[in-house]
Amino acid sequence: MSWGVDWRASTSLVGTVVKYLSLTMLVPLVVAVVYGEDIAVFVVSIAATAVLGLALEQLDPEPDVGPREALVLVSFAWLAAAAVGTIPYLIAGNGIPFVMAPSAPASTLANPVNALFESTSGFTTTGATVLGEISTDRHSHAVMMWRQLTQWLGGMGIIVLMIAILPELAVNGAQLMQSEAPGPELQKLTPKIVETARALWLIYFGFTVLYVAVMYGLQFVGLAENMTLYNAVAHGFSTMPTGGFSPEAASIAAFKPIVQWVAIPFMVAAGINFALFWHVVRGEFRSLLEDTEFRAYAGATAVLIAVLSALLFRGAAPPLELGGTTAGATENALRQAAFQIASLLNSTGFATSDFAQWDDHTKIFLLFTMFIGGSAGSTGGGVKVVRWLVVFKAVRRELFTTANPNTVRPVRLAGQVVDEDAIRGIMGFTLLYLVLFGISAVFLGLDSARVGYDLTVLESVSASLxxxxxxxxxFGRLGPFGSYLDLPDTSKLLMVFLMWIGRLEIVPVLALFVDRLDRS
Amino acid sequence: MSWGVDWRASTSLVGTVVKYLSLTMLVPLVVAVVYGEDIAVFVVSIAATAVLGLALEQLDPEPDVGPREALVLVSFAWLAAAAVGTIPYLIAGNGIPFVMAPSAPASTLANPVNALFESTSGFTTTGATVLGEISTDRHSHAVMMWRQLTQWLGGMGIIVLMIAILPELAVNGAQLMQSEAPGPELQKLTPKIVETARALWLIYFGFTVLYVAVMYGLQFVGLAENMTLYNAVAHGFSTMPTGGFSPEAASIAAFKPIVQWVAIPFMVAAGINFALFWHVVRGEFRSLLEDTEFRAYAGATAVLIAVLSALLFRGAAPPLELGGTTAGATENALRQAAFQIASLLNSTGFATSDFAQWDDHTKIFLLFTMFIGGSAGSTGGGVKVVRWLVVFKAVRRELFTTANPNTVRPVRLAGQVVDEDAIRGIMGFTLLYLVLFGISAVFLGLDSARVGYDLTVLESVSASLxxxxxxxxxFGRLGPFGSYLDLPDTSKLLMVFLMWIGRLEIVPVLALFVDRLDRS
Ligand SMILES: [K+]
Ligand SMILES: [K+]
Structure with missing residues (x-):
């Protein structure tokens, strides 16, 4: 069962990824030290992860990477990260028999399926949770920071990070980065792929530092007393990767309106192609303003905010109590609308209000928003704006040729002809996305029927998406202030699979399976 | 504003269609005579329709039909049929001022928007109703039979019927038929398109006669006392075109289980490519069994019935009272499952039970079923099985070429290579269908918000689909025993538009608009 893949080479490289992941656990270790919490959880986790990574790495000291190995490496590096990411949760929840008592006894993450769900949800920047009680007292500041950090590590891409720090991977770097985020275009910012990877991570890092500084600054000047340095860092780790986890049970609703307003432009920025920021930093502002996808993303954001504001102002969200003074009600409706659109359009998922309690007209509108996605080259998920643009133009071309048979008309994006193979790939991706979404929603519905859990149609559909x-x-009990804890394990594992292939934009994982099937 | 179209020629041909439609109103006129009902409604309707048709026809005595004229003819012939179809409803509901009292005073169809909705719903074989009270006493047997007949006229295609009876249209007949049902393949059964059109209508007519004979036979032998000749014909006009209207308020649930069982194979047959029956009639049974789409359709039917039976047997539908004796409960679960799948898979929409009252697991499963559609060349609607087959194979090919770059692999269906242009067209159609469905669902939700009507997400989504x-x-209040009466007029008009472009498989109508936009 070789699948035509050099498994030793691929596994060795996955080992390298795991080895470096152990170092990232130093962050929660430092947090544990600062807060005087049990450091054993992370000492053991670091040791276990490092040993595992080093052992796997020995399988092939000089790995070669071809097209299939790249698919395996990218697919399995993410699975390995998700698996290794469970170690702190499992140790904190279960302890180590005869050696160590649990530091967070009876945590829902003591269950391996739950731990895998939470870890996958973090690395894939999904932000869906099965944590029973969201609290730094209950789970320690260190574990909660690890939960935040997983999102930040996944945001710009684990493989992109590896390429940035390991020049030897760069030989096949372009292909690897393409597989990790096979959007329609990977803009090479510099002739060398290592430098492109470094530039992307630098911009990402810069935005995160700026976010932390601004948020902590608000507390410093007395405008947001609960935005501690811990909270500023924790939400920085969650905002820029469009993650959505928060160490606060009330998510961003725990903070003052000023904090919510400040978060909005950062969320919007997280959904923009980071390559454009690289041009902006170099003074080329026009590349931002002339970018078709950016204009569509900005336009969609504005229109969606306007419609949602109108809905909210008309009282679509009873829990918001939009009565009050006119100025207050207007500010509240505008803020909630801007925040929710900025958060849901690019797949962040933060909430300042329990939108699962809003009325049905608003829910179907938010559901629609959730289908769009961020920009290619951003940390946002979903179908992505540029794909919808290409689909729209390709469908329009089909209609045009129906009325004008025997005419040939290329599809253009920003004046450039889009390659027919790329169009076919994008249409295929979008259909695959929609079909997988639909079939998974039905599976979640039937799986709940099996165990007698009353999952509504809206809950099934929203969980899949x-x-x-x-x-x-x-929506429903799976809303921003709810959790996926009560779903059956089979449903949680399906969601793990969906998060995994969703982050990798479906293609590498399924390409491997199809390739295998077609060869057997 | 010529749109590059010969409007006089197109309108003249639409006039011919209208002229012949006036003759079809002789059927309800005969019904009125037999039941001793007011014949004035249909005498006036026939006269008005005939005059309108003849007048339009005069615009161009010798019309030429090019590609754009074909699109206009097909698109507007259906609109004209829907418009003319409202005449009996409007006259029955409103009478004629100073001349005639209404024969069905205060009918909901006295409202022009409602009448247009009901007429479009009939001709497009949708079967969604805004009739307040479904009763032959209230609306006369004649009007209720007209409502049934509109479905039968629309089922095999108004244009196909015209080609069958008007040889002069046959010059561009193939293109016209292709536009009316632009499925991926129009099988020419005979070298001459007129004969193909006649063959299709003959098979359709034969099935309808057989249905009426079998159903009336059940009454004749005392197995179904309420299956009168009127009911047998009325349901024949509804079953073979996958329509779904019934003159009985309880739809097929008004009849005994034996009637429901007998209806199932006819509904299944209505979703099969009629070209295959033509081969079967000529003794070529293998063309049926070897047809990829038929096998997929039959397989999907069997699997969906099995799953739904299991759900129902586990008690997913409280109103069915599936307790009782084991044999009775099993028969009931099997019958309801087989009937509902046969009815929803190919878009018939008949019901033997109010599935809007079933549990959410079952609802999401039925919703999924409603996305599949019948076969190309059948009277069924939806995306259609063969398109899903091509989409599946095309996506699989994309994944294969990801793992195997630089390989060229054609998509094959039943051993035949599918043309790349056809694949692109099918992917474009499917995406357009899904996107239109989603955007329309959101529009219906927002439109209801505008007037303060509480349409749920599930209701919005199901109305659009x-x-x-x-x-x-x-689902919800829009279920098989509910109605669309309470929706705002704007929503009803959007649904009229969706039914129209849905019946024409979207392409001709939108192709005209896009062509216009691109030329302006
Ligand atoms: K997220
Ligand atoms: K129907």
């Missing part, structure tokens, strides 16, 4: 689009919250 | 897929019933 929230996982595949890496969005996080759904 | 029920109209675009020509299915008919939705």
């Amino acid at each position: 929230a996982a595949l689009g890496n969005i996080g919250p759904g | 029920a109209a675009l897929g020509n299915i008919g019933p939705g």
Whole structure:
């Protein structure tokens, strides 16, 4: 069962990824030290992860990477990250028999399926949770920070990070990056792929630092007393990767309106192609303003905010109590609308209000928003704006040729002819996304029927979309202030699968399976 | 504003269609005579329709039909049929001022928007209703039979019927038929398109006669006392075109189980490519069994019935009272499952039970079923089985070429290579269908918000799908025993548009608009 793949080479490289992941656990270790919490959880986790990574790495000291190995590496590096990410949860929840007592006894993450769900949800920047009680007291500041950090590590891409720090991977770097985020275009910012990877991570890092500084600054000047340095960092780890986890049970609703307003432009930025920021930093502002996808993304954001504001102002959300003074009600409706659109359009999933309690007209509107996705080259999930643009133009071309048979008309995006193979790939991706979404929603519905759990149609549909689009919250009991804890294990594992293939934009994982089937 | 179209020629041909439609109103006129009902409604309707048709026809005595004229003819012939079809409803509901009292005073169809909705729903074989009270006493047997007949006229295609009876249209007949049902393949059964059109209508007519004979036979031998000749004909006019209207308020649930069982194979047959029956009649049974689409359709039917039976037997439908004796409960679960799948898979929309009252697991399963559609060349609506087959194979090919770059692999269906242009057209159609469905669902939700009507997400979604897929019933208050009466007029008009473009498989109508836009 070789699948035509050099498994030793692929596994060795996955080992390298795991080895470096152990170092990232130093962050929660430092948090544990600062807060005087049990450091054993992360000492053991770091040791276990490092040993595992080093062992796998030994399988092939000089790995070669061809097209199939790239698919395997990318697919399995993410699975390995999700698996290794469970170690702190499992140790904190269960302890180690005869050696260590649990530091968070009876945590829902002591269950391996739950731990895998939470870890996958973090690395894939989904932000769907099965944590019973969201609290730094209950789970320690260190474990809660690890939960936040997983999102940040996944945001710009684990493989992109590896390429940035390991020049030897760069030989096949372009192909690897393409597989990790096979959007329609991977803009090479510089002739060398290593430098492109570094530039992307630098911009990402810069935005995160800016976010932390601004948020902590608000607390510093007395405008947001609960935006501690811990909270500023924790939400920085969640905002820029469009993650959505929060160490606060009330998510961003725990903070003052000023904090919510400040978060909005950062969320919007997280959904923009990071390559455009690279041009902006170099003074080329026009590349931003002239970018077709950016204009569509910005336009969609504005229109959706306007419609949602109108709905909210008309009283679509009873829990918001939009009565009050006119100015207050207007500010509240505008803020909630801007925040929710910025958060759901690009798949962040933060909430300042329990939109699962809003009325049905608003829910179907938010559901629609969740289908769009961020920009290619951003940390946002979903189908992505540029794909919808190409689909729209390709369908329009089909209609045109129906009325004008025997005419040939290329599809253009920003004046450039889009390659027919790329169009076919994009149409195939979008159909695959929609079909997988539909079939998974039905599976979730039937799986709940099997165990006698009353999952509504809206809950089934939103769970499927929230996982595949890496969005996080759904509707009903799966809303932003709810959790996926009560779903059957089979449903949780399906969601793990959906989050995984959703983050990798479906293609590498399924390409491997199809390739295998077609060869057997 | 010529749109590059010879409007006089197109309108003249639409006039011919209208002229012949006036003759079809002789059927309800005969019904009125037999039941001793007011004949004035249909005498006036026939006269008005005939005069209108003849007048339009005069615009161009010798019309030429090019590609654009074909699109206009097909698109507008259906609109004209729907418009003319409202005449009996409007006259029955309103009478004629100073001349004639209404024969069905205060009918909901006295409202022009409602009349247009009901007429469009009939001709497009959607079967969604805004009739307040479904009763032959209230509306006369004649008007209720006209409502049934509109479905039968629309079922095999108004244009196909015209080609069958008007040889002069046959010059561009193939293109016309292709536009009316632009499925991926129009099988020419005979070298001459007129004969193909006649063969299709003959098979359709034969099935309808057989249905009426069998159903009336059941009454004749005392197995179904309420299956009168009127009911047998009325349901024949509804079953073979996958329509779904019934003159009985309880739809097929008004009849005994034996009637329901007998209806099932006819509904299944209505979703099969009629070209295959033509081969079967000529003794070529293998063409049926070897047809890829038929096998997929039959397989899907069997699997969906099995799953739904299991759900129902586990008690997913409280109103069915599936307790009782084991044999009775099993028969009931099997019958309801087989009937509902046969009815919803190919877009018929008949019901033997109010599935809008079933549990949510079952609802999401039925919703999924409603996305599939019948076969190409059948009277069924929706995306259609063969398109899903091509989409599946095309996506699989994309995944294969991801793992095997630089390989070229054609998509094959039943051993035949599918043309790349056809694949692109099918992917474009399917995406357009799904996107139109989604956007329309959101529009219906927002439109109801505008007037303060509480349409749920499930109701919005099902209304959009029920109209675009020509299915008919939705969920909630829009279920098989409910009606669309309470929706705002704007929503009803959107549904009229969706039914129209859904019946024409979207392409001709939108192709005209896009062509216009691109030329301006
Ligand atoms: K997210
Ligand atoms: K129907």
